[in-house]
Amino acid sequence: MSDSEDENPDKQLKIVIMGDGASGKTSLAVRYSQENFGKQYKQTVGLDFFLRRIVLPGNIHVALQLWDIGGQTLGGGMLDKYIFGAHGILLVYDITNYQSFDNLEDWYEKIREVCKDQPKLPHIALVANKSDLEHMRTVKQEKHQRFATENGFTSHFVSAKTGDSVNLCFQKISAEILGIKLTKPEVEQQTRVVKADIVQYSNAESVPRATPQQNTRSSLCSVQ
Ligand SMILES: Nc1nc2c(ncn2[C@@H]2O[C@H](COP(=O)(O)OP(=O)(O)OP(=O)(O)O)[C@@H](O)[C@H]2O)c(=O)[nH]1
Ligand SMILES: [Mg+2]
Numbered sequence: 001m002s003d004s005e006d007e008n009p010d011k012q013l014k015i016v017i018m019g020d021g022a023s024g025k026t027s028l029a030v031r032y033s034q035e036n037f038g039k040q041y042k043q044t045v046g047l048d049f050f051l052r053r054i055v056l057p058g059n060i061h062v063a064l065q066l067w068d069i070g071g072q073t074l075g076g077g078m079l080d081k082y083i084f085g086a087h088g089i090l091l092v093y094d095i096t097n098y099q100s101f102d103n104l105e106d107w108y109e110k111i112r113e114v115c116k117d118q119p120k121l122p123h124i125a126l127v128a129n130k131s132d133l134e135h136m137r138t139v140k141q142e143k144h145q146r147f148a149t150e151n152g153f154t155s156h157f158v159s160a161k162t163g164d165s166v167n168l169c170f171q172k173i174s175a176e177i178l179g180i181k182l183t184k185p186e187v188e189q190q191t192r193v194v195k196a197d198i199v200q201y202s203n204a205e206s207v208p209r210a211t212p213q214q215n216t217r218s219s220l221c222s223v224q
Pocket of ligand 2: 025026027042043044068069070071
């Protein structure tokens with residue numbers, strides 16, 4: 001006899017989050033592991049850890065260890081150790097900061113250097129963050145696509161601020177690493193839908209409140 005945990009232990013995945021300072025790496029880790037976002041920038045010194053457990057199709061239990069690396073570590077002596085043994089690496093940039101995209105070449109070079117004796121590189125995901133700031137975008141989508149395609153990266157567009165596609169990003173990366181195919185409904189389930197009631201106020205009253213008649217006409221707004 002064995003209990004269900006013994007039958008189905010967590011698969012441990014080491015996921016390293018890399019990229020320039022202020023691109024939003026910590027914000028992504030915090031959004032994913034704590035469903036939270038802070039506007040204030042607090043630089044990561046060295047390394048921080050986050051953990052999230054998920055269940056993938058086929059009742060596969062996965063513990064994602066997120067290694068959130070400070071942007072200043074590029075060029076430092078510890079980066080090799082942080083990268084070593086990673087199953088997946090997120091290369092994160094800020095869509096409003098071209099330099100943060102350009103510098104990913106240097107981060108990628110470091111990964112190749114550290115992994116040069118391994119039979120294959122870890123799964124690498126190119127992550128465009130701050131998609132809520134589309135109006136300030138300086139990195140063209142074609143540039144992103146070309147960089148991803150040329151190097152065999154998977155491609156993700158997210159916002160740590162709104163949470164848009166953050167779950168989906170980590171879900172896809174984990175599934176890909178473990179060779180699990182996600183069906184369309186499983187992907188859609190991870191797509192965040194923001195729902196809001198539409199409330200129309202009566203002009204005749206000074207204190208605004210929703211009228212029953214108006215509510216029956218239009219009750220839900222769904223923004224994706
Ligand atoms: N608008 C917007 N701001 C974001 C988003 N993600 C992060 N930020 C902001 O960008 C700033 C930097 O975010 P961090 O997550 O600390 O950046 P980091 O990559 O961890 O930076 P280092 O620790 O220095 O490497 C903070 O002020 C965040 O609030 C996003 O998706 N949208
Ligand atoms: Mg940080």
